[in-house]
Amino acid sequence: MNKAIADHNRAAGMGNAGIAALLSAIFMGLGQMYNRQWAKGIIFLLAELVSLYLIVTSLAYNLWGLITLGEQPAHMEKIGRLYRNVPGDHSIFMMIYGLVALLYIGLLVCFYIANIKDAYRIGKRRERGEKVNTFRETWRLLGNQGFPYVLLTLPAIGVLVFTILPIIFMVLMAFTNYSAPDHIPPKSLVDWVGLRTFTNLVTLEAWSHTFVGVFTWTIIWAVVATVTTYFGGILVALLIEQRGIKFKGFWRTLFILPYAIPQFISLLVMRNLLNYQFGPVNQYLRLMGFGGVPWLNDPFWAKVTVIMVNMWIGIPVSMILVLGVLTAIPRDLYEAAEVDGATGFQKFRNITMPFVLFQTAPILIMQFAGNINNFNVIFLLTNGLPANGDYAYAGSTDLLVTWLYKLTLDNQRYNFASAIGIIIFIIIAAFSLYNYRRSRSFKEEDMIQ
């Protein structure tokens, strides 16, 4: 019977599949109904109706808002005999709504295409005379094959709303003039300005000077902070693992302590510990006859201080990692070296070091990337201070990230902040991608089993 219909259709020049796809292309769900999948068809049909309603009532306006960012700022208007403040377009909200509308329409397009494909596929099945799934069967199939999607729905929504949407928004902001004092809604409008923020960052004297200074210090800091904690960790680990040292477990536990204390506590404590006037460190130095050191008050010393405090915080982690690697080095390598008469230093250089480096190289790169963004150490310890008169909104120890934070939270220079965010991202992404390609686990993940 089915076969007869199929033959008939083919004779008419168009198969079930073609007609179903065409119908679905005209209006979502029609093809499914043509394929006699009524429930599915009605759901799709309703989805398109709702979407159309949304587009007409609000989405189209939102898209217009995204493109223009509003045309009328808040202003005074004469109503009757009184001037009243009339709220105008709020560019930033319009941008967010526009983005949401864009995302919605993007998803709708994907869904639409899937709907056409689905109609075509089911139609093909009918042409071959196969049975079409009932709604209940489809539902069960979805529960089975779609299980990973069911698991991922909630996390995906979270990431979409609180990570992806904000990131796109941030990126867009870098291309506007959203910034104090002249372009803060609702008082005034924000406009698209193309690449002007980026060129300003490089060409305007005050900004470019700060940018170059902060950028250089960020790189110096990241390199020095990574190297000191890394090699410090190796040294401490070797010290503990030396032959003849007793109570290895005791030392290890003791040295992990800085890692176990919450960072914001230890940093705030350090800030007091190194207080110039009353801090105990300077107190002892004075007792010993040295003058106090301006740990946090002098631009140069502040930089030394953040690096030293960072060592205190970071060495335990490296130590833990290196200790793990050290136990994995085969003993016989050392024994063979001893037979050949190698000195302790030679053994370290030719056996220990290559092993440790090879095993921990990916971590080293990640730590470098992490240090570029090491917000806590700088912000909680020095808050970017001491002040630097030559810099725009930044202090002597500010990193790019803390500068970004200050620009947004304290100074409302949102466009510059986002431009800096994009630059940071490019740096970090370059390192991480390099690292990622090197690590085998991604490519060969299925080979574990």
Next chain:
Amino acid sequence: MKQKRRLNLVLSYIMLVLIALVCIYPALWIILSSFKVGDSLYSETLIPTQLTLEHYKDLFRSQSDKDLPYLQWYWNTLKIAVTSMVLGTLLQVLTAYAMSRFRFKGRQTMMSVILILGMFPGFMSMIAVYVILLQMNLLNSPWALILVYTSGAALGMFVAKGFFDTIPRALEESALLDGASHSQIFRLIILPLSTPIMTYIAITTFTAAWVDFIFARLILRSRENWTLAVGLYELVSSYSSTEFTLFAAGSVLVALPITLLYMFLQRFLVHGLTAGATKG
């Protein structure tokens, strides 16, 4: 030779003791300061001549001259951290499980997306998050903070995925043959096997929420809604050296649970740290 060796050992011990002193001193100092009489940063001696519990009591007393609802902050932080821990762990485990055990369309793309998103500093999009929360009328609410902490949880799934990758697939295949559904497999086979990784994720998300400063400062506007991190930062920066001992007592109470937890579970945490790092 032997003498040289002994000298070497003595030097090493001296080094170890010095490092130990450096490690312990800040912690010791803050604990001793919290028992010190008076309120100033300056102290004549390392070990205070007189000890008092007054500052701890002060924390839980409402005082007229300063606005420090410490107990309220503690309770807020606890509430936020525990809720984020439960929700965040759930989301992260679900994501990692789906990515590790299933091969579905778009999986590779999703993994790459997760990796790239993980590279953005979380607070780069701060202002956008702020505006979104403002629109949802959630600003200044602890739920906003919980939402921010948990919504990104899926991005940290690589450690857990590495763990799930090592569970033999034969386990599920045999269960499937016996007619188990996917959700049954997850509940009855995978979950019991993954207690170690669940504990690891739970502890890390809990501490992350417990110590976060950046978002807490951005989102929580009114004093009585603050978390400990914001409150203590404020205490240090606004009262500075005049209320130092109070800060010391407050810090000790904040740091103690986390520090003890980490010291007890160090082996365990270290394992997670290395596993996550070397496997990428």
